[in-house]
Amino acid sequence: MPAASPYEILGDEGIGQLCRVFYEVMDELPQAAELRALHAADLSEVQRKLAAYLTGWMGGPPVYLAAYGTVCLTDAHKPFLIDERLRDQWLLCMDEALHRTQAGAELKTMLAEPLRAIADAVVNYRGGRQPTGARVIARG
Numbered sequence: 001m002p003a004a005s006p007y008e009i010l011g012d013e014g015i016g017q018l019c020r021v022f023y024e025v026m027d028e029l030p031q032a033a034e035l036r037a038l039h040a041a042d043l044s045e046v047q048r049k050l051a052a053y054l055t056g057w058m059g060g061p062p063v064y065l066a067a068y069g070t071v072c073l074t075d076a077h078k079p080f081l082i083d084e085r086l087r088d089q090w091l092l093c094m095d096e097a098l099h100r101t102q103a104g105a106e107l108k109t110m111l112a113e114p115l116r117a118i119a120d121a122v123v124n125y126r127g128g129r130q131p132t133g134a135r136v137i138a139r140g
């Protein structure tokens with residue numbers, strides 16, 4: 001019997017809960033403050049969009065594709081400079097959300113590599129951060 005897909009394990013409700021907790025974690029973890037600051041004050045829309053995206057990505061119906069006509073994340077993230085540090089903050093929030101929603105070991109193992117790969121694909125800046133003039137002066 002083929003292994004269940006993450007969608008079969010979580011269902012619509014589980015994916016919805018995972019996304020709600022993901023943005024709660026992003027909102028509260030000091031280590032994700034930089035990532036949080038890139039997002040709008042109200043996280044409800046991006047929460048719905050992430051749930052729609054993950055539904056298809058996890059093997060369920062392609063609801064994001066049906067609504068927005070693409071599953072390419074490049075354009076959606078183009079307005080933001082996303083480096084490996086932000087990627088790691090995103091992955092940290094997802095790890096913590098999986099933990100808080102009591103995801104089983106099988107699901108965590110199933111998702112670990114693909115999540116890392118998709119988060120890596122969103123990185124669009126690998127040049128390293130330039131300190132701002134203000135910071136350099138402040139360091140004095």
Ligand code: HEM
Nearest residue numbers: 038039040046049050053076080082086087090118119122
């Ligand atoms: C790698 C680090 C990532 C960063 C820094 C990041 C950041 C962001 C930001 C700032 C937004 C806009 C939110 C807003 O308008 O409030 C956004 C939207 C979104 N992100 Fe990410 N993201 C990352 C990775 C991912 C990954 C891995 C996925 C999918 C698995 C994802 C899915 C989405 C979706 C579906 C949206 C909504 C796009 C739309 O407007 O249709 N993001 N992200």
